[in-house]
Amino acid sequence: MATLAAVIASLLLAPTLAYAAENAPDAAALWFDWSRAWFAAILVLVCGAVIVCTEMAKHGWSTYVRPIAGLAAIDDAVGRATEMGRPILFVPGIMDLDQIETVAGLTVLAHVGEKAAQYDTALEVPTARSLVMTAAREGLQGAYLAAGRPEGFNEERVYYVTDDQFGYVAYTCGWMAREKPAACFYLGKFFAESLLFAETGNSIGAIQLAGTAEPAQLPFFVAACDYTLIGEELFAASAYLSGEPQQLGTLKGQDFGKLLAGGLLVIGCVLATLSAMSPGNETLRRSFSYFTHVILGKGE
Amino acid sequence: MRSLLRNTLPAVIAGVAGVVMIGAFFVPVAKPLQQLAEVWFTILAAMAFLIGGTNLFLHHAKKVAQLQAGWGFSAVTLTAFVGTVVVGLLKWGVPPAEKYPNVAWSGSYQEEGSVLWWLYEYVMNPVIATMFSLLAFYVASAAYRAFRAKNTEAILLLGTAFIVLLGRTYAGTLLTSWVPDAYGALTFPGMTDSVIMAVFTTAGQRAIMIGIALGIAAISLRIILGLDRSYLGVDE
Numbered sequence: 001m002a003t004l005a006a007v008i009a010s011l012l013l014a015p016t017l018a019y020a021a022e023n024a025p026d027a028a029a030l031w032f033d034w035s036r037a038w039f040a041a042i043l044v045l046v047c048g049a050v051i052v053c054t055e056m057a058k059h060g061w062s063t064y065v066r067p068i069a070g071l072a073a074i075d076d077a078v079g080r081a082t083e084m085g086r087p088i089l090f091v092p093g094i095m096d097l098d099q100i101e102t103v104a105g106l107t108v109l110a111h112v113g114e115k116a117a118q119y120d121t122a123l124e125v126p127t128a129r130s131l132v133m134t135a136a137r138e139g140l141q142g143a144y145l146a147a148g149r150p151e152g153f154n155e156e157r158v159y160y161v162t163d164d165q166f167g168y169v170a171y172t173c174g175w176m177a178r179e180k181p182a183a184c185f186y187l188g189k190f191f192a193e194s195l196l197f198a199e200t201g202n203s204i205g206a207i208q209l210a211g212t213a214e215p216a217q218l219p220f221f222v223a224a225c226d227y228t229l230i231g232e233e234l235f236a237a238s239a240y241l242s243g244e245p246q247q248l249g250t251l252k253g254q255d256f257g258k259l260l261a262g263g264l265l266v267i268g269c270v271l272a273t274l275s276a277m278s279p280g281n282e283t284l285r286r287s288f289s290y291f292t293h294v295i296l297g298k299g300e
Numbered sequence: 301m302r303s304l305l306r307n308t309l310p311a312v313i314a315g316v317a318g319v320v321m322i323g324a325f326f327v328p329v330a331k332p333l334q335q336l337a338e339v340w341f342t343i344l345a346a347m348a349f350l351i352g353g354t355n356l357f358l359h360h361a362k363k364v365a366q367l368q369a370g371w372g373f374s375a376v377t378l379t380a381f382v383g384t385v386v387v388g389l390l391k392w393g394v395p396p397a398e399k400y401p402n403v404a405w406s407g408s409y410q411e412e413g414s415v416l417w418w419l420y421e422y423v424m425n426p427v428i429a430t431m432f433s434l435l436a437f438y439v440a441s442a443a444y445r446a447f448r449a450k451n452t453e454a455i456l457l458l459g460t461a462f463i464v465l466l467g468r469t470y471a472g473t474l475l476t477s478w479v480p481d482a483y484g485a486l487t488f489p490g491m492t493d494s495v496i497m498a499v500f501t502t503a504g505q506r507a508i509m510i511g512i513a514l515g516i517a518a519i520s521l522r523i524i525l526g527l528d529r530s531y532l533g534v535d536e
Contacts, residue, residue, distance in 0.1 A: 015332030030329040040326050046514065050521050098341055100516050103523065103531050110530040130352025131345055138306075139531055159359045160352035166431035171377075178370055192435060199438040202445075213512045215505050223446035231508045235515030238530050239522065246527055250518045257514040 038295045045260060050253030057249030065251055070209050070227035071240050074108075074185075077207045078115040081182035087122040088112065089181040091172060091197060093188020093212070094128040094165055097135055100235075101213050105188035106132070106139050107238030108211070112185060113143035117152050124181065125158040128168040133160045169193040173200040186210040186225070187234060190217045198224030211237065267291065311526045318524035356381060387415040460496060467492025 019030075057063055081088045090112055092105040109125065116123040125140070127133040137158045144153035161171045173196060176184070184201040186194070187210065194210070194217040201208045202224050210221035211229030221228045229237060232254070239247035268291060275281070275288040317337050324334035360374035360381075368374075386392075391405050392415040400406035409416055447458040466472030472488030484490045522528035 015336055019329055019332045031327060033326055033328055036326055043322075043517070046517055047521055050518055051525075054525075054527065096345060100519060104519055106531040107519075107528060129345075130348035130350075130355070133352060133355065134348060135531065142532065156359065156362075160355045162356075164428070166428045170427075170431055174373065192432065195435060195438045195442060196431070199442055213515070215508050215512075218508070220442060223442040230511075232511035232515030235512075235519040238519070238528050242528070242530065244527075247522060250522055250527070254514045254518045257517065258510070261510045261514070 039297075042260070046253070046257040049256035050250050053253035053256070054246050054249040057245040057252070061245075061249070063245065063248045063252050065236075065240060065248055068229070068233055068236070068240055070211065070229045070233065071237055073207070073209060073227050074112060074241070075115060077183035077185070077209060078112065078119055078121060080207055081116075082119040082121045084182040086182035087124050087179060088116055088183045088185070089172075089176060089201075089206075090123060090125045090185045091188065092125065092127060092132055092136060093186075093190055094168055094193060095189040096129045097131045099189045101189040102129075102132060104213075104234050104237065105211070106135055108185070108187050108234075108241070109136060110139045110143045111238070111241045113140040114147045117144040117147035117149045120149070120152060122154075123157060124175070124179075126161045126168070126172050126175065127158070128161060128163060128165075130160050133158060165191065165193055169196045172197065176200050176204055176206075180204045181206055184208045186212075186221070187229070187237070188212065190214055190221075195220040195224065201225070264296065268296070307529065307532065310532050311529055315524045315526060318520060353381075353385075384416070384419060387419065392416070393418070460500075463488060464492050464496055467496075 053061075053063075078088060090109055092109060093099070093102050095102050097103065113123055123140070125133075125136050127136060137155050140158060141150070141153050141155070144150050161168050176197075177200065181201075181204070184197070184206045186197055186201075186208070190197075190212045191214065194212065194214075198208060198210060198221055208225040209227045209229070210225040211234035212218065212221065213231050213234055215231070218228065218230055222230075236251050236254075239251055268288075271284065271288040271291055275284045278284055320330065320333045320337055324330040357378070360378045362368075363371045363374040364378065388409055391407065391409050394405070394407040394409060394411045394414040394416075396403055397406040397408070407414075411417060443461070447454065447461055449455045449458050463472075466475065466488040467490075472492070476487035476489075479487045485494045519528065523531075
C-alpha cells in the first residue's frame with residue numbers, strides 16, 4: 001500500500017517538480033499568478049458562500065427553492081409515456097464527459113431512470129460519445145437498483161451511435177420518427193442539432209423537456225419544447241430533484257453569487273457613467289479601467 | 301471492495317481532478333498536473349472509443365441477425381462502418397509518400413484520391429450538408445409557432461422578430477433608406493444593431509451567462525465535495 005502511495009505521489013509530483021526546476025528564476029511567480037488575484041478572491045467568496053450555505057442546511061437551516069416547472073414535469077412526462085405504452089428518449093448532448101453540461105445531463109438521467117424503473121417504462125439513451133455511454137450505463141444501473149428493480153435495467157438501450165454531430169442527429173431523429181417516443185429529454189451540450197431534435201419531437205407529438213447552457217440554442221428549445229431548463233436551471237436540476245438539504249443549500253450559495261454580480265454591475269455602471277460624464281477626470285478613467293481590466297478581467 | 305471501486309474511488313478521482321484543474325488556473329507550478337489530467341482523459345477517451353466501436357458493431361449486428369424492426373438501417377450502418385474501417389486501415393488507393401516511393405503504405409490515409417478521401421468528400425460531406433440544410437425548414441416551422449400572436453408577450457416577440465428580420469435583410473435597408481443619417485438608429489438595421497442586439501439581447505444573454513457561471517461553480521463544488529454522486533448512479 002505504501003509503495004502504491006509512493007508511486008502515485010511521485011507520478012503526481014514529478015512533473016510539478018520538473019516544471020519548478022525549469023522555471024526556477026521566476027520562483028515567486030510559480031506559486032501564484034497574481035494577475036488573477038481578484039478572480040481568485042471572487043471565486044473564494046462564491047465557493048465559500050456555497051460551502052457555508054451547505055453546512056447551514058446540514059444543520060437544519062430551511063431553504064426555499066422556487067419551483068422549476070420543467071423539473072416538476074419529469075414525473076408527468078414519464079407517466080405519460082407509461083400510459084401510452086411508448087418509450088422515453090433521453091439525449092445527453094453531443095459532447096464528452098469533460099463538459100459540465102454533459103455531467104449535469106447525466107445527473108438528471110439518473111432521476112429519469114429511477115422514475116422509468118418505477119413505472120417499468122423503456123428508456124432509450126443513444127449517445128454521441130463512448131465515455132458518455134459507459135457513464136450513462138453506470139448511472140442508470142444504479143438508478144434501477146435504487147428503484148428496487150435492478151432486473152429492469154437493459155444496457156442494450158444505452159448505446160453509442162457516432163461522434164459525428166449530424167450522423168448522430170440522423171440516427172436519433174430516424175429512431176424518433178419510427179418508434180414515436182412519448183417523452184423526449186434533451187439535457188446536455190447542444191449546438192445546431194438542438195432544433196432538429198426538438199422539431200422532430202414536436203412533429204411526433206412527444207412531450208419534450210430540454211436544458212442546455214448554450215445561450216444560442218436556448219431560443220430553439222424554448223420555441224419547440226414544452227419545458228426548457230435555462231442555463232443555471234440545468235445545473236440546479238440534480239440538487240432540486242434530490243431534495244437533499246445539503247444540495248439545496250448550494251443553490252442558496254449561488255444566490256450570494258448573484259448578489260455579488262449585481263453589486264459589481266452597479267459599481268461598473270456608476271463608474272462608466274461618471275467616467276463618460278467627466279472625460280477630463282483621470283482618476284475616474286483609471287478607476288474604471290482598473291475595474292474592468294483587473295478586477296473583472298481574467299488577468300490574461 | 302465493490303463499493304470502494306464503484307462509489308468512493310470515482311468520487312475521489314473526480315474531486316482530485318477538479319481541484320487540480322482549478323488550482324492550475326491560479327498556481328502556475330500546478331500546470332503540468334493539469335496537462336497530465338488532460339492526457340489521461342485523452343487516453344481514456346481513446347480506450348472508450350474502442351468500446352464504442354465494438355458496441356456499435358454488436359448493437360447493429362444483433363438487430364440484423366434477429367431481423368428486428370428496422371434491421372435494414374442497421375445493415376446499411378454495419379456496411380458503412382466496416383467498409384470505412386477497412387479502406388481506412390488498409391489505406392486503399394493511397395499513393396506512396398514522396399519521401400518513400402517504394403513503400404506501399406507510406407502515404408497518409410487522408411491523401412487526396414484515396415478511397416477514404418473519396419468516401420468523405422462524396423458521401424459524408426453531402427450527407428452532412430443535407431442534414432444541416434433541414435435546419436432552414438425547421439427554423440421556419442419553429443418560428444411560425446413561436447411568433448403566433450396569442451398573448452402580449454407573443455405580440456412583443458413577433459414585433460421584435462419582424463424588426464430583426466427586416467434589419468438583417470436588404471428589404472429593411474431599402475424601406476428606411478429615406479431616414480436621414482442623423483436618425484440612423486430609427487432605421488430597421490439601426491434598430492436591430494444598436495437597440496435590439498446591443499441592448500436587449502446582450503443584457504438578456506449576459507444575465508443568462510452569469511447564472512450559468514454560478515451554476516457551473518455550484519455543481520462543480522457539489523461534485524468535487526462528493527455531495528452529488530447521482531452521475532455515478534449512487535445518489536441514494
